[in-house]
Amino acid sequence: xxxxxxxxxxxxxxxxxxxxxxxxxxxxxxxxxxxxxxxxxxxxxxxxxxxxxxxxxxxxxxxxxxxxxxxxxxxxxxxxxxxxxxxxxxxxxxxxxxxxxxxxxxxxxxxxxxxxxxxxxxxxxxxxxxxxxxxxxxxxxxxxxxxxxxxxxxxxxxxxxxxxxxxxxxxxxxxxxxxxxxxxxxxxxxxxxxxxxxxxxxxxxxxxxxxxxxxxxxxxxxxxxxxxxxxxxxxxxxxxxxxxxxxxxxxxxxxxxxxxxxxxxxxxxxxxxxxxxxxxxxxxxxxxxxxxxxxxxxxxxxxxxxxxxxxxxxxxxxxx
Amino acid sequence: xxxxxxxxxxxxxxxxxxxxxxxxxxxxxxxxxxxxxxxxxxxxxxxxxxxxxxxxxxxxxxxxxxxxxxxxxxxxxxxxxxxxxxxxxxxxxxxxxxxxxxxxxxxxxxxxxxxxxxxxxxxxxxxxxxxxxxxxxxxxxxxxxxxxxxxxxxxxxxxxxxxxxxxxxxxxxxxxxxxxxxxxxxxxxxxxxxxxxxxxxxxxxxxxxxxxxxxxxxxxxxxxxxxxxxxxxxxxxxxxxxxxxxxxxxxxxxxxxxxxxxxxxxxxxxxxxxxxxxxxxxxxxxxxxxxxxxxxxxxxxxxxxxxxxxxxxxxxxxxx
Numbered sequence: 001x002x003x004x005x006x007x008x009x010x011x012x013x014x015x016x017x018x019x020x021x022x023x024x025x026x027x028x029x030x031x032x033x034x035x036x037x038x039x040x041x042x043x044x045x046x047x048x049x050x051x052x053x054x055x056x057x058x059x060x061x062x063x064x065x066x067x068x069x070x071x072x073x074x075x076x077x078x079x080x081x082x083x084x085x086x087x088x089x090x091x092x093x094x095x096x097x098x099x100x101x102x103x104x105x106x107x108x109x110x111x112x113x114x115x116x117x118x119x120x121x122x123x124x125x126x127x128x129x130x131x132x133x134x135x136x137x138x139x140x141x142x143x144x145x146x147x148x149x150x151x152x153x154x155x156x157x158x159x160x161x162x163x164x165x166x167x168x169x170x171x172x173x174x175x176x177x178x179x180x181x182x183x184x185x186x187x188x189x190x191x192x193x194x195x196x197x198x199x200x201x202x203x204x205x206x207x208x209x210x211x212x213x214x215x216x217x218x219x220x221x222x223x224x225x226x227x228x229x230x231x232x233x234x235x236x237x238x239x240x241x242x243x244x245x246x247x248x249x250x251x252x253x254x255x256x257x258x259x260x261x262x263x264x265x266x267x268x269x270x271x272x273x274x275x276x277x278x279x280x281x282x283x284x285x286x287x288x289x290x291x292x293x294x295x296x297x298x299x300x301x302x303x304x305x306x307x308x309x310x311x312x313x314x315x316x317x318x319x320x
Numbered sequence: 321x322x323x324x325x326x327x328x329x330x331x332x333x334x335x336x337x338x339x340x341x342x343x344x345x346x347x348x349x350x351x352x353x354x355x356x357x358x359x360x361x362x363x364x365x366x367x368x369x370x371x372x373x374x375x376x377x378x379x380x381x382x383x384x385x386x387x388x389x390x391x392x393x394x395x396x397x398x399x400x401x402x403x404x405x406x407x408x409x410x411x412x413x414x415x416x417x418x419x420x421x422x423x424x425x426x427x428x429x430x431x432x433x434x435x436x437x438x439x440x441x442x443x444x445x446x447x448x449x450x451x452x453x454x455x456x457x458x459x460x461x462x463x464x465x466x467x468x469x470x471x472x473x474x475x476x477x478x479x480x481x482x483x484x485x486x487x488x489x490x491x492x493x494x495x496x497x498x499x500x501x502x503x504x505x506x507x508x509x510x511x512x513x514x515x516x517x518x519x520x521x522x523x524x525x526x527x528x529x530x531x532x533x534x535x536x537x538x539x540x541x542x543x544x545x546x547x548x549x550x551x552x553x554x555x556x557x558x559x560x561x562x563x564x565x566x567x568x569x570x571x572x573x574x575x576x577x578x579x580x581x582x583x584x585x586x587x588x589x590x591x592x593x594x595x596x597x598x599x600x601x602x603x604x605x606x607x608x609x610x611x612x613x614x615x616x617x618x619x620x621x622x623x624x625x626x627x628x629x630x631x632x633x634x635x636x637x638x639x640x
Contacts, residue, residue, distance in 0.1 A: 087425030105407030
């Protein structure tokens with residue numbers, strides 16, 4: 001796969017990424033960049049369930065970049081079976097969070113290795129290697145960072161809100177417990193400090209639930225701005241609507257208009273450019289942010305790679 | 321299923337039980353006694369694997385009495401699948417101890433509940449209830465008790481010796497770490513102190529690996545003797561041979577003749593009667609121990625119930 005003509009083939013890229021939506025673009029970037037891509041992943045959705053440490057966003061990125069994701073279902077592993085869940089239910093265990101038999105291997109291995117003193121960064125790297133992933137996948141921090149959703153039904157842990165309650169409670173505020181003290185991963189800091197860095201891409205994950213907790217880690221924003229590389233966000237809005245249901249619902253509840261301009265405003269001061277969908281036009285969003293209009297709906301691998309190429313080419317133009 | 325004519329239908333029974341071999345007789349006893357049976361199970365084969373607490377003997381008894389054991393394979397759960405193991409192997413995890421997808425639910429539930437402060441006794445009772453088991457299944461102790469096998473290849477944890485090394489190293493001595501301080505489960509003490517107790521049956525599990533660690537818990541022998549009920553062991557020897565491979569091999573390595581007389585000697589001072597296989601005759605074994613000869617090979621449910629009936633009738637005769 002040829003690089004975008006404008007993007008220097010020796011440069012590296014850091015992608016800031018949440019779960020499913022972001023992982024699609026990360027896969028496109030990985031196809032183009034291989035080992036020159038570092039994906040910095042949200043950990044604020046992580047939780048301990050049945051004594052096991054589960055990292056939904058990291059797992060999604062690992063399965064997606066490792067060619068092991070279930071494309072039809074949209075989450076989890078391909079070729080999955082559910083006998084563990086059936087037996088858990090029989091024992092009266094919690095069954096609101098579906099854990100596939102294959103998926104479980106990752107949670108058990110990770111929990112065991114974390115208990116043995118390894119960092120989440122080290123465990124994630126080991127799994128990526130086993131999955132044959134050339135790109136680096138880095139948790140933004142090895143410290144505890146947890147999204148807490150303040151709703152009309154009380155304050156909920158993220159997975160309780162997102163999976164158990166299916167995003168039904170009305171969101172009033174989103175907080176990130178531990179953000180004040182979480183330490184930016186040294187590997188993330190290094191990736192952003194690299195002289196080879198050619199671009200930072202903020203993937204089209206939910207800005208409020210998936211990207212904000214990453215950006216909340218002290219030092220990350222400064223490291224992004226200080227890198228000197230252009231910072232480009234890809235808007236999750238298509239035609240004045242958030243294509244992912246929860247994002248649309250949350251934006252409405254937080255009284256935020258689902259427009260490219262809103263996204264630009266959200267990332268103002270941090271990004272140099274915003275990739276917007278062709279349907280949203282290429283009108284100026286102001287705030288010193290340049291826009292680039294292109295199809296952003298990623299329905300298959302070619303459309304993921306195409307958006308990745310376009311985003312990198314845009315970043316290259318911004319750098320000149 | 322009618323009770324043996326000689327055994328008082330209002331009496332309770334305590335069975336002392338290891339894994340597969342013992343569980344077969346326990347199942348026969350459970351068919352006859354239901355809620356009047358208490359099975360006291362070995363925990364010295366337990367271990368922590370990948371961070372999960374695994375109790376092979378308790379699990380075997382739960383699956384056997386719960387009608388969930390795989391009869392053809394001889395261990396583990398029926399209808400089992402192995403996708404967790406396949407995915408674990410892919411991740412470079414340990415694969416010497418096979419954990420089925422359904423089986424895993426029990427280990428995860430138990431580990432989580434133990435970590436939450438419940439006792440192994442409580443967790444085991446909860447699982448037995450979910451499995452619809454009327455009989456009580458009790459770990460002999462809630463404390464740590466671990467079989468360590470001294471071999472020509474060094475000192476091995478039990479599962480390392482039994483599963484990973486397939487009993488290949490030559491056994492020189494068997495030790496039970498923690499036996500000096502393990503506290504007899506109060507529920508086991510109560511079962512043996514019951515005025516309704518009609519018999520104590522030592523199942524035909526491996527005397528050295530499965531029954532000895534149970535008997536090593538301080539206070540158990542005294543509670544058995546002090547109960548006043550007849551104590552009957554069922555010999556694991558058939559026709560001068562131990563029918564289970566490891567038992568035969570270990571007896572040879574420990575220079576112990578595989579005879580009913582040897583078993584009688586091993587349990588001397590503790591038992592009143594010994595059920596021996598018809599092939600081993602009904603000759604006196606001395607030591608004040610009465611014998612009863614009957615077919616002891618348990619190939620199907622009727623033969624398990626038949627041996628249970630015979631053992632109970634024998635105990636009833638000893639009580640008069």
